[in-house]
Amino acid sequence: MTGVEAFRPGADDAAVLALRAAVWGADHPHADPAFLGWLLGPDNPAGPGGGVIVRRGGRAVGFAGLCPRLARLDGRDVRIAHGLEYMVDPALGGGLAGRLALRVAAGWAAAAREQGFAFGINYPNENSRRILTSARLGWRPTLSPRLMARALSGFGAMEQPTGALVRLAARLGLSLAALAQGGRAALARRPGAGAALTLDPAAPRDARMIDALWRRVADMRRVGLRRDAAALGWRYAAHPLRRYAILGWAVEDNLKALIVTTERALHGLRCLMIVDALIDPSAPEAVRALIAGAAAGAARGGGALALAEAAPGCDLARALAAAGFVATPRRLDPKPFMLVTLPLGEAAAFAPADWRFAWGDMDVA
Structure with missing residues (x-):
């Protein structure tokens, strides 16, 4: 050897x-x-x-x-x-x-x-x-991030939940009623101004907006992966196997929030996954509008469930909760994740609240 x-x-x-x-x-x-x-x-x-x-x-x-x-x-x-x-x-x-x-x-x-x-x-x-x-x-x-979920039936995807959705909800320890009904009032509130758009990190105008949003929020957490246009473009737009959508809410050229979504099959169900986000805290309604729009689009396409991983108490977790997502009990999470860190050139120790985390920080979702 x-x-x-x-x-x-x-x-x-x-x-x-x-x-x-x-x-x-x-x-x-x-x-x-x-x-x-x-x-x-x-x-x-x-x-x-x-x-x-x-x-x-x-x-x-x-x-x-x-x-x-x-x-x-x-x-x-x-x-x-x-x-x-x-x-x-x-x-x-x-x-x-x-x-x-x-x-x-x-x-x-x-x-x-x-x-x-x-x-x-x-x-x-x-x-x-x-x-x-x-x-x-x-x-x-x-x-240790938490898996958060909500059914898409609240967006008109299905009159009655399918047997597969009922079984998956039971496996995750989640109330199907809570999955379906929570957060509808919050999702109904649209921002007073602006519009949703699909972002291309390689397009100069979109890249400028993404970079400006990143500069505003980069240091609101002590530590986290860079999420400027170049980083998002490599991680999502250039991925060779998976397709991702980078969705933003902008008032003119001022980007207030973005989310990254993808769709996968899970236990025979079509699922929407929210794998990344940048949120301007001055406009929390913008990210709720993006989540609502993505959920509605997935529901129209036959999606059954929306999923996200979020650090407890972070801005994304709060936005998801306002949108009706509920946290899966840790003991029932089918694939629990844990971030571990190793000091190298820096001797700093990190607390959970220090981190800007998203599902897409991993090489897999």
Whole structure:
């Protein structure tokens, strides 16, 4: 078995994709070469990605990807290292696989520290979380977002909820009545001025509006990923596998809020997912109007459920609650997420309230 080596984007892609197929199956969407090329390629405004790889007998048996991200921390711009795609060949067996997982994670941290990143972020699964937050590696549990949901039947999608929706609501521990009826009065209130529009981060006028909104709100939280036009364009408009809509509410050229949406199938239901947002606190009704418009459009298209992940108490969570979304009990969340962080160049510790979080901060939704 080789030592921990630097991953070379492009040259090592085939080896990593073969390992990914062994871990998660060849039919997983992220087994597509285009996804890896986007995630760790040169078009990221924060710079090309990297990571570490371990080989055995000429094939990859361990990997951890590093995606650079631009962020704001205490009023200044920093580069942070997003750890993702951690994987070890399942054929190695328990003891060897566990030791290799530690080597890969330690090698990733050493590489990120050497490259001068301020800190690391990761949204690991339960197995990886135990390893990363061990005393040896030192990642810190930082934030546990909540899954929030509401039925789209309140927007005229269906007279009676389908059996699939009833079963899913029960699985999530949610009252279907609460899902359907909450927040209608709030959604009915439209802003006094302005209009909704679809934003293209590559269009100069739209980019200027997005950047101006970002500058106004960037430092309202202590820390968070950058959400200017370049960052949103790479994360959403340039995604090779998924289609996202970036929707804004503007008064003339003054953008008051934006949300990012996508649609997916979940347990046989068409679902609207709200994966990102920027909200000017002086115009909270603007984001409610965007949520209402997106929900109505999804309902007309046959959508059954709207979903979002939000940090408790943040501006997006408040807007979602006003729009009738209710939080899933943590114990029933089918895929609970946790943000863990690793001090690198910065020694700062983070509290949950420090973070500007959105579902799209992860490489998956």
